[in-house]
Amino acid sequence: MPISQKISAKLKSSSWIRKMFxxxxxxxxxxxxxxxxxxxxxxxxxxxxxxxxxxxxxxANDSGQGLHRYMPNAGLHDVRETIAKTLSIEAACKELTADHIVMVCGAAGGLNITLKTLLDPDEEVIVFSPFFVEYLFYSENHGGKTITVATNEDFSLNFNALRKALSPKTKAVIINSPNNPTGVVYSRKMLRELASILKEYSTDNNNPIYLISDDPYKKIVFDGIETPN
Ligand SMILES: Cc1ncc(COP(=O)(O)O)c(C=O)c1O
Known part of the structure; x- marks a missing residue:
């Protein structure tokens, strides 16, 4: 097949979720x-x-002038404005405007664009294990390297392990709560501690580390569990 050796090798190792499906x-x-x-x-x-x-x-039936043509890269302004308003309330973040929102096609699209924007060659992206396996490919797609950090026995974040994994090459940390595959939800306290560790490391090393929150399951929770931002 006329495809690159890299993609050919990836296809062999990446398709097991699809195979299960x-x-x-x-x-x-x-x-x-x-x-x-x-x-x-x-x-x-x-x-x-x-x-x-x-x-x-x-x-689909709306025949408004130009509605079905190309749009600004970031998406339609009124849609972004509506989302900014909703998110400002949900995330208790008053400053959000349409300019802070970029429309994407699904979480995979959003994560790939984010990592493409952030990563220089060989920079590191930290993920907490077990994690959504596609993260490995998202980082690699853009020249990054995935660093896996173990979690505690109850799958909560292990901050000692995180501290050991941080390096001058760390560019981003991806969290996913509620988590796929474990279902664990990170508490507000845990997120605050994570933010403070990253802030401290970023300041001490003059190397900003970006926290990427992938939360497609944020609204699928039961028994009144809080899913803080
Ligand atoms: C944690 C997580 N992130 C990202 C994705 C990809 O989502 P999408 O299908 O919206 O691209 C999935 C899909 O299962 C997921 O579970």
């Missing part, structure tokens, strides 16, 4: 959908709400 589809055919609990991809078990379907239909 494909196998799940086959098992559902064999044993019946009710008998297979597919935990491979984050596919919702419920269908999208009627309001969402209607909104998509009406956007």
């Amino acid at each position: 494909e196998e799940g589809l086959q098992m559902k055919q064999k044993y019946g959908a009710d008998n297979v609990f597919d935990l491979s991809l984050g596919n919702p078990v419920i269908e999208p709400p009627e309001e969402v379907r209607q909104a998509i239909k009406s956007a």
